[in-house]
Amino acid sequence: MKNNSNPKIIVFCCNWCSYAGADGAGVARIKIKPYFRIIRTMCSSRIDPELVLEAFEKGAWGVVVLGCHLGDCHYKNGNYKTLRRINLLKKTLKQFGIEDERLRLDWISASEGARFAKIVNETVDAIEKLGPLEVKM
Amino acid sequence: MARIGVYVCHCGGNISEVIDVKEVAAFAGEKSDVVIAKDETHMCSDVGQQLILNDIKEHKLDKVVIAACSPQFQGATFMRTVESAGLSPYVMEMANIREQCSWPHFDFPKDATEKAKDLTDMAIAKARLDESLKKKMMPIGKRVLIVGGGIAGIQAALDLGDAGFKVYLVEKDPSIGGHMTQLSRTFPTEDCAACILSPKMADVPVNPNIELLTYSEVKNIEGFLGNYEVRIEKKPTYVDPAKCTCCDDCVDVCPAKVPNEYEEGLTTRKAIYLPNPIAVPHSYVIDVESCLGQVPLACTKCFDVCEPGAINYDQYAEEINITVDTIIMATGFEIFDATQKAVYGFGKYENVITAMDMERLIVHGAEGSPLRATGNRIAFIQCVGSRDEQVGNENCSRICCMYATKLSQLLKRSDPKRDIYVFYTDLRAYGKGFEEYYKRAQGDGVKFIRGRVAEVIENSKTKKLTLKVEDTLTRNIIESEFDLVVLSVGLRPNGGTDKVANMLRISKSPDGFLQEAHPKFRPVDTLIEGVFLAGTVQGPKDIPDTVAQASAASSRAIRLMNKGEYEAEPITATVDEDICCGCAICVSTCPYDAIKIEVSGDRRVAEVNEMLCKGCGSCAAACPSGASQQNWFKTEQLRAMLSAAL
Ligand SMILES: Cc1cc2nc3c(=O)[nH]c(=O)nc-3n(C[C@H](O)[C@H](O)[C@H](O)COP(=O)(O)OP(=O)(O)OC[C@H]3O[C@@H](n4cnc5c(N)ncnc54)[C@H](O)[C@@H]3O)c2cc1C
Ligand code: SF4
Ligand code: SF4
Ligand code: SF4
Ligand code: FES
Numbered sequence: 001m002k003n004n005s006n007p008k009i010i011v012f013c014c015n016w017c018s019y020a021g022a023d024g025a026g027v028a029r030i031k032i033k034p035y036f037r038i039i040r041t042m043c044s045s046r047i048d049p050e051l052v053l054e055a056f057e058k059g060a061w062g063v064v065v066l067g068c069h070l071g072d073c074h075y076k077n078g079n080y081k082t083l084r085r086i087n088l089l090k091k092t093l094k095q096f097g098i099e100d101e102r103l104r105l106d107w108i109s110a111s112e113g114a115r116f117a118k119i120v121n122e123t124v125d126a127i128e129k130l131g132p133l134e135v136k137m
Numbered sequence: 138m139a140r141i142g143v144y145v146c147h148c149g150g151n152i153s154e155v156i157d158v159k160e161v162a163a164f165a166g167e168k169s170d171v172v173i174a175k176d177e178t179h180m181c182s183d184v185g186q187q188l189i190l191n192d193i194k195e196h197k198l199d200k201v202v203i204a205a206c207s208p209q210f211q212g213a214t215f216m217r218t219v220e221s222a223g224l225s226p227y228v229m230e231m232a233n234i235r236e237q238c239s240w241p242h243f244d245f246p247k248d249a250t251e252k253a254k255d256l257t258d259m260a261i262a263k264a265r266l267d268e269s270l271k272k273k274m275m276p277i278g279k280r281v282l283i284v285g286g287g288i289a290g291i292q293a294a295l296d297l298g299d300a301g302f303k304v305y306l307v308e309k310d311p312s313i314g315g316h317m318t319q320l321s322r323t324f325p326t327e328d329c330a331a332c333i334l335s336p337k338m339a340d341v342p343v344n345p346n347i348e349l350l351t352y353s354e355v356k357n358i359e360g361f362l363g364n365y366e367v368r369i370e371k372k373p374t375y376v377d378p379a380k381c382t383c384c385d386d387c388v389d390v391c392p393a394k395v396p397n398e399y400e401e402g403l404t405t406r407k408a409i410y411l412p413n414p415i416a417v418p419h420s421y422v423i424d425v426e427s428c429l430g431q432v433p434l435a436c437t438k439c440f441d442v443c444e445p446g447a448i449n450y451d452q453y454a455e456e457i458n459i460t461v462d463t464i465i466m467a468t469g470f471e472i473f474d475a476t477q478k479a480v481y482g483f484g485k486y487e488n489v490i491t492a493m494d495m496e497r498l499i500v501h502g503a504e505g506s507p508l509r510a511t512g513n514r515i516a517f518i519q520c521v522g523s524r525d526e527q528v529g530n531e532n533c534s535r536i537c538c539m540y541a542t543k544l545s546q547l548l549k550r551s552d553p554k555r556d557i558y559v560f561y562t563d564l565r566a567y568g569k570g571f572e573e574y575y576k577r578a579q580g581d582g583v584k585f586i587r588g589r590v591a592e593v594i595e596n597s598k599t600k601k602l603t604l605k606v607e608d609t610l611t612r613n614i615i616e617s618e619f620d621l622v623v624l625s626v627g628l629r630p631n632g633g634t635d636k637v638a639n640m641l642r643i644s645k646s647p648d649g650f651l652q653e654a655h656p657k658f659r660p661v662d663t664l665i666e667g668v669f670l671a672g673t674v675q676g677p678k679d680i681p682d683t684v685a686q687a688s689a690a691s692s693r694a695i696r697l698m699n700k701g702e703y704e705a706e707p708i709t710a711t712v713d714e715d716i717c718c719g720c721a722i723c724v725s726t727c728p729y730d731a732i733k734i735e736v737s738g739d740r741r742v743a744e745v746n747e748m749l750c751k752g753c754g755s756c757a758a759a760c761p762s763g764a765s766q767q768n769w770f771k772t773e774q775l776r777a778m779l780s781a782a783l
Binding site: 038051085 | 207208209210233235236237238240241242243244245248249251252255256259639642644645646647652664665708726728729751752753754755757758759767770772775776778779780782783
């Protein structure tokens, strides 16, 4: 694990909507706090809850999963599966005493750069207050 | 042991002005498996690509990491580079240190450099585990669906039909032609719109490769590039086009009158009618909503009088199922609903009309059958429903400046006594010949005044209209009376677009028009493979731009279909037979039914059909044993990236 003085947030983006939205924020030069790292998959449905847990285990202060808007997934219904899986995971995290704000699921279209920036900045703000994750899993 | 080369791009300052690229390269050079790490001003240039090619040879690199722009921007370029050196394109990884680092973090150079190191490290971690995947070749046919038969759809259909591709052109109205059929003349050359359009329309049904489906609606689309299954419903016209001689006898006797949409409601038409004078197919249609005689057969006047016996009340809607390889969306625009801008009184004051109304008045004026009086003092108000946050449309509609320049001078030249004013916010004469055309209007005596009209007030007795405007050049407040006010209404997305766009999951830009895959380099592609955009469905534009885009969309579609096969990404799922327990969880999660359980004796193992798998990775996330994996996104790769990031 690296230096832990700044928030460390993992953002999972799907290739088609949310990753393009994240690029859009950059193209529009919207200011975002530099404490997130994006991992791109083709669809949000590739994100298996164990991967999210592993991110926390490895020291992430927070995790954001971003897919296409419901109904817009490039693979028919992938994001509905994501919705189910991540909501289930949120319940499990609660049992471990992990704050709800540390895992966020949201939807972003390819043109919503400003929305991407807003969601990431909100998450950074919320998690800066919480500080690093201290639960042992 | 991998042999990785890492390249950090300056992007001509876009990256290096924020991020310390030398520091990032030095950091990467320390990583295990990294053989060389360099920085370079433009990695995507010839020089940059040559650098990679030389290093692959000289240092026997088997993996390449490029820290530069977004993989969605130059990923394909760099994949081709490594491919041309004989490596698999899937051993190239990009770290997005521009769109996702230097650009949004320009205010935090230190943190941005730290982040760039992490992103590069993550890409190195993934590259270490990359396998030499090969692109797979998939069969593809030569069939295209074009939705919308305006000038965009017509041009695309003719291009593709002439090139030998099978085209299904679906138009919801009874005739093709779209808005251009309604125009008088076209700026800046003043060609008569119908005269240049009708030969093109006539070419459509005679082209042996084009199947024209008018009065038809796309009901459902399923599938993907090379295999879109489309269900179309063709509505009955109750008139057999092969028999109809367009004698107009039926119209004389038909008692049912409704507003004529082709004339913008300035006149009425009958329930049986010819959609417009240059209609293709050239045949009458019964509009069943307004017809008095359908169920039960109460009227039948047209039937009785029709000599060739073209009328047939026993027609029913027809369901047509087709399979196509690619799709072009050309569903066009509609004009802004001017009643939304209440201060201008459209729909309330009889002498306030839209520019489209004026197009029709001019056509009839030229034919000597004016539809209404225009009076002598005429004012055009620009940007109605465009560049206006109050009505929720911030975009410029691009064409209104020029059509007002056109309509105003046509009016002025046909009667020089007329006093014609154009009130504009900014006059945008950006195209070839536009500025000259604008000068010509000024020379003809049209008065262009810079100022946004605050309000239009009607004198309830004389019905004359007073405009209140601040001339923003002279700072004078003008109050002036006019006989007629013409609203230069903007272009909005066509109401017919949404349903079909949703079936295909095409995204929209904030202005509501459909979004192209890249604003500069992929202006007619969408992010959906094999789906293209032509014309005003993508945003407001004039006829030349619409036609250019339609031809571009055709050639992009041809590019995919021409070879009879196309390269598909090998990022499909694989199953490790030794670990798979045959639980079939993956089978139920796959949206494409690409997985089957093979049973041999008492062993059950999942098997993926590569041709059907689209590579979403959902099965890999669901598999409890880790047997199902997605190529290029293996669990161990994603885990390695997490470790590098944290
Ligand atoms: C007042 C006015 C004046 C203009 N003057 C000029 C000019 O002088 N010069 C110039 O260059 N340009 C001019 N233009 C612009 C010009 O009209 C457009 O550039 C052109 O018509 C765009 O063609 P299109 O095919 O993209 O769209 P459209 O003409 O709108 O055609 C779209 C077609 O798709 C059909 N459709 C919609 N939804 C569906 C569906 N779901 N299924 C099947 N079919 C569907 C529609 O019925 C229509 O036929 C003017 C525009 C206006 C409003
Ligand atoms: S049957 Fe319908 S279309 Fe024919 S004349 Fe009567 S109202 Fe008109
Ligand atoms: S990756 Fe997606 S499409 Fe391919 S087999 Fe798995 S679930 Fe089906
Ligand atoms: S989910 Fe995994 S273990 Fe179960 S059948 Fe599919 S590949 Fe095999
Ligand atoms: S592709 Fe974006 S959520 Fe499935």
